[in-house]
Amino acid sequence: MIFTLHIWRQENAQAQGGFEKHQIDVSEDTSFLEMLDALNEELIEQDKEAIAFDFDCREGICGSCNLVISGTPHGKHKGTTTCQQYMRDYADEKELWIEPWRATAFPIIKDLIVDRTSFDNIIQAGGYIEIRTGSASEANTIPIEKHVSDAAFDSATCIGCGACVAACPNASATLFVAAKVTHLSTLPQGEMDKQRAEKLLTAMEEEGFGSCSNYRECERVCPKEISVNTITTMNKLLYESSK
Amino acid sequence: MNDIELDSKIPKGSLEQRWTQHKFNLKIVSPANRKKYTVIVVGTGLAGASAAASLGEMGFNVKTFCFQDSPRRAHSIAAQGGINAAKNYQNDGDSVWRLFYDTIKGGDYRARESNVFRLAELSTSIIDQAVAQGVPFAREYSGYLANRSFGGAQVSRTFYARGQTGQQLLLGAYQAMSKQVAEGTVKHTSRCEMQDVILVDGKAKGIVSRDLVTGELETHMADCVVLCTGGYGNVFYLSTNAKGCNASAAWRAHKQGALFANPCFTQIHPTCIPQHGELQSKLTLMSESLRNDGRIWAPKNIEDCDKAPEEIAEQDRDYFLERMYPAFGNLVPRDVASRAVKLICDEGRGVGHAIDGKKLGVYLDFAKAVEIHGLDAISEKYGNLFDMYQHITNEDPYTSPMRIYPAVHYTMGGLWVDYNLMTSIDGLFAGGEANFSDHGANRLGASALMQGLADGYFVLPTTVSDYLARQSPMDLDKDYPEAEQTLKACEEKIERLMNAPDPQKTPDEFHRQLGQIIWHACGMAREKETLEQAIKDIQVLREQFWQQVKITGSDKTLNQTLERAGRIADFFELAELMCLDALTREESCGCHAREEHITDDGEAQRHDDDYSFVSAWQYSGNVTEPKLHKEELHFEFVRPTTRNYK
Numbered sequence: 001m002i003f004t005l006h007i008w009r010q011e012n013a014q015a016q017g018g019f020e021k022h023q024i025d026v027s028e029d030t031s032f033l034e035m036l037d038a039l040n041e042e043l044i045e046q047d048k049e050a051i052a053f054d055f056d057c058r059e060g061i062c063g064s065c066n067l068v069i070s071g072t073p074h075g076k077h078k079g080t081t082t083c084q085q086y087m088r089d090y091a092d093e094k095e096l097w098i099e100p101w102r103a104t105a106f107p108i109i110k111d112l113i114v115d116r117t118s119f120d121n122i123i124q125a126g127g128y129i130e131i132r133t134g135s136a137s138e139a140n141t142i143p144i145e146k147h148v149s150d151a152a153f154d155s156a157t158c159i160g161c162g163a164c165v166a167a168c169p170n171a172s173a174t175l176f177v178a179a180k181v182t183h184l185s186t187l188p189q190g191e192m193d194k195q196r197a198e199k200l201l202t203a204m205e206e207e208g209f210g211s212c213s214n215y216r217e218c219e220r221v222c223p224k225e226i227s228v229n230t231i232t233t234m235n236k237l238l239y240e241s242s243k
Numbered sequence: 244m245n246d247i248e249l250d251s252k253i254p255k256g257s258l259e260q261r262w263t264q265h266k267f268n269l270k271i272v273s274p275a276n277r278k279k280y281t282v283i284v285v286g287t288g289l290a291g292a293s294a295a296a297s298l299g300e301m302g303f304n305v306k307t308f309c310f311q312d313s314p315r316r317a318h319s320i321a322a323q324g325g326i327n328a329a330k331n332y333q334n335d336g337d338s339v340w341r342l343f344y345d346t347i348k349g350g351d352y353r354a355r356e357s358n359v360f361r362l363a364e365l366s367t368s369i370i371d372q373a374v375a376q377g378v379p380f381a382r383e384y385s386g387y388l389a390n391r392s393f394g395g396a397q398v399s400r401t402f403y404a405r406g407q408t409g410q411q412l413l414l415g416a417y418q419a420m421s422k423q424v425a426e427g428t429v430k431h432t433s434r435c436e437m438q439d440v441i442l443v444d445g446k447a448k449g450i451v452s453r454d455l456v457t458g459e460l461e462t463h464m465a466d467c468v469v470l471c472t473g474g475y476g477n478v479f480y481l482s483t484n485a486k487g488c489n490a491s492a493a494w495r496a497h498k499q500g501a502l503f504a505n506p507c508f509t510q511i512h513p514t515c516i517p518q519h520g521e522l523q524s525k526l527t528l529m530s531e532s533l534r535n536d537g538r539i540w541a542p543k544n545i546e547d548c549d550k551a552p553e554e555i556a557e558q559d560r561d562y563f564l565e566r567m568y569p570a571f572g573n574l575v576p577r578d579v580a581s582r583a584v585k586l587i588c589d590e591g592r593g594v595g596h597a598i599d600g601k602k603l604g605v606y607l608d609f610a611k612a613v614e615i616h617g618l619d620a621i622s623e624k625y626g627n628l629f630d631m632y633q634h635i636t637n638e639d640p641y642t643s644p645m646r647i648y649p650a651v652h653y654t655m656g657g658l659w660v661d662y663n664l665m666t667s668i669d670g671l672f673a674g675g676e677a678n679f680s681d682h683g684a685n686r687l688g689a690s691a692l693m694q695g696l697a698d699g700y701f702v703l704p705t706t707v708s709d710y711l712a713r714q715s716p717m718d719l720d721k722d723y724p725e726a727e728q729t730l731k732a733c734e735e736k737i738e739r740l741m742n743a744p745d746p747q748k749t750p751d752e753f754h755r756q757l758g759q760i761i762w763h764a765c766g767m768a769r770e771k772e773t774l775e776q777a778i779k780d781i782q783v784l785r786e787q788f789w790q791q792v793k794i795t796g797s798d799k800t801l802n803q804t805l806e807r808a809g810r811i812a813d814f815f816e817l818a819e820l821m822c823l824d825a826l827t828r829e830e831s832c833g834c835h836a837r838e839e840h841i842t843d844d845g846e847a848q849r850h851d852d853d854y855s856f857v858s859a860w861q862y863s864g865n866v867t868e869p870k871l872h873k874e875e876l877h878f879e880f881v882r883p884t885t886r887n888y889k
Contacts, residue, residue, distance in 0.1 A: 056485040109801060187377050
């Protein structure tokens with residue numbers, strides 16, 4: 001399979017970036033990132049600098065990889081991350097545009113790499129349940145209904161990749177925040193902190209993310225298919241805590 | 244090279260009382276004095292994040308570093324199957340003693356009894372802690388916690404969160420650490436890689452780091468240093484590790500004087516997706532939990548290997564694990580299962596793609612499980628794993644059996660530590676996969692998460708406090724010439740990498756070649772002559788690497804090619820030590836299968852009289868001539884026998 005790739009190159013946060021054109025021949029079993037690896041090997045052989053992009057586990061769980069592929073965060077194969085895209089998914093395309101996440105709160109570091117420290121800052125604002133090491137009671141003391149626990153798990157699967165922000169016209173991180181709030185606040189262990197949603201949303205705003213206008217683009221691109229229902233759950237909690 | 248007297252500091256007395264008594268004997272720092280001490284924690288996976296959170300809560304100043312862009316991305320996140328704990332919620336006869344026994348036996352009697360007992364003892368508190376943090380473990384309809392079975396055990400003691408247990412536990416530890424960052428007791432730096440340990444008067448008092456964005460080298464001083472930097476499976480190039488996993492922190496500590504223990508003990512996990520092509524960058528694990536319901540088989544006849552699995556009649560299928568090990572069947576430990584799969588494929592009965600003319604794969608079949616439990620039940624348990632398999636292979640495991648083959652997954656070897664998890668360098672601690680402490684020659688499934696968290700939440704906070712209580716706080720603002728010297732050495736190493744005399748090949752090209760050598764010589768089967776040849780080949784290739792490695796771009800900016808080259812340079816030295824260790828250990832045990840020491844029916848043949856010890860290697864100033872120290876293992880409570888899973 002031969003592809004023409006238009007890849008975003010940018011020296012650093014301040015520099016002007018632009019698309020660079022490359023051609024590559026790969027087999028259909030190659031993953032998207034392995035294609036970029038192969039391209040980078042060629043570039044190094046030609047004395048050129050390799051394209052910088054984030055990756056780590058390459059099994060769809062660490063949340064490092066983050067490419068916008070022809071306009072879609074993580075690419076066309078839904079419900080998974082960039083590293084789990086295979087070139088056979090792109091068999092009917094010849095040209096691909098590869099860009100970084102674009103959002104004020106995710107400044108570009110180099111080429112396709114962005115700074116997502118803002119997500120860590122949001123979690124630090126209250127995305128945890130306070131429990132000092134060693135002070136926990138016996139794990140089976142509080143039974144939790146299976147459906148409640150399963151629903152908490154569904155929200156807890158967020159990998160913090162930031163695709164929701166990249167897809168949102170407002171560059172809002174509301175789905176990221178709502179997933180964490182729903183995970184923690186619907187469990188009996190986490191319901192005590194009634195201000196969690198408010199604290200996280202305030203932090204989100206301070207970090208430069210926009211707010212939610214219900215476009216629902218986030219849900220469409222989430223590699224873990226986290227539902228916007230989490231936003232409804234969070235809004236209910238906000239309403240109850242303000243009563 | 245200083246002469247080292249190995250003292251494992253193992254407490255005496257009854258096994259149950261050792262940790263309790265030891266804690267009482269340790270010193271503690273009074274709460275008011277804790278803020279006067281600084282602890283550096285390198286690596287923020289399960290062990291590092293939990294240690295940082297706990298030490299921060301106690302009131303120490305903690306500085307943490309990770310090379311990823313956030314602590315939430317450490318490779319602990321990819322652990323799928325679960326975490327063991329001796330809760331005995333199933334009332335099936337489990338106990339701390341049984342978990343202890345299973346772990347010692349699973350490790351083929353090459354781990355310390357005291358450490359393993361402590362691990363089993365702490366296992367239950369980990370589950371309590373995680374549940375309180377909001378880790379959504381699987382539950383029964385009754386609302387109580389669910390368990391599943393795992394290899395090497397006949398009780399059901401594994402707690403799990405679908406196929407994402409590592410993710411949920413890591414997020415718990417990450418969130419606990421985030422709270423401490425907000426409170427100011429933990430200062431974290433991401434995209435920053437440790438380059439070396441700084442020793443002042445022979446004690447670990449800081450690190451040199453490289454800011455991966457600006458390329459700047461910096462020194463950070465502290466009262467002690469904790470390395471939770473993971474394992475070295477990526478020495479093989481293809482492994483189930485994340486691409487960034489590396490041995491550099493541990494290896495550079497080794498070259499500063501920390502002994503490296505049992506480097507040849509590397510776990511090959513039986514159920515991974517087979518390799519499909521040349522360009523492949525990593526292998527993907529399919530959780531061991533699949534062996535609960537999946538049945539492993541290969542065609543009985545070589546002629547059937549090219550047929551589609553559906554076309555092979557039931558009587559022509561060899562469910563070889565069930566045949567060879569009727570008592571444990573598909574749930575034998577990882578090393579036993581891996582060797583059996585290799586045996587079948589070496590006989591020519593493998594299936595799937597051929598790599599170098601050999602079909603390396605066997606079937607993992609769920610047809611029977613679907614028949615018994617129904618599609619929904621199987622999907623509920625393994626849905627995300629099946630999806631992952633389908634993404635990667637483009638084949639549907641619901642309708643046709645998976646293909647699997649063993650792959651490098653975990654390294655039991657690591658920095659030698661005493662009972663306090665302190666290395667042979669005073670003030671340098673190692674936790675999690677980075678140390679060698681608990682798994683002997685083979686790790687049981689669902690025990691890595693348990694060990695990382697036991698070290699981080701419970702052991703390190705206690706033993707690090709004791710260490711600090713014996714020191715006066717360091718003046719961190721003073722200039723230390725040792726820090727400057729170490730930084731200078733790091734600078735020179737980077738300069739040497741950037742300016743190879745005859746740059747020709749990319750770092751990855753060298754890494755792939757190294758991987759092939761070490762997989763062939765020090766993988767699932769090891770043999771004297773192959774190991775000797777591998778050592779020579781590694782030396783030649785390493786020399787070529789330093790002459791010909793080609794790195795483009797600058798070292799003063801973000802440069803992933805340089806990052807990789809630095810890690811590969813260390814893998815080249817570690818690989819040689821692994822082969823030397825494998826060569827020296829003239830026996831088979833756990834993962835270490837020496838072809839010269841296999842019983843007639845194909846099982847590992849231990850030689851307890853001569854090899855019941857931990858190999859602890861000391862750097863001599865010459866990578867090729869390390870000095871071997873032996874820590875004898877004493878079994879007072881368990882009698883080493885031949886492992887029998889039949």
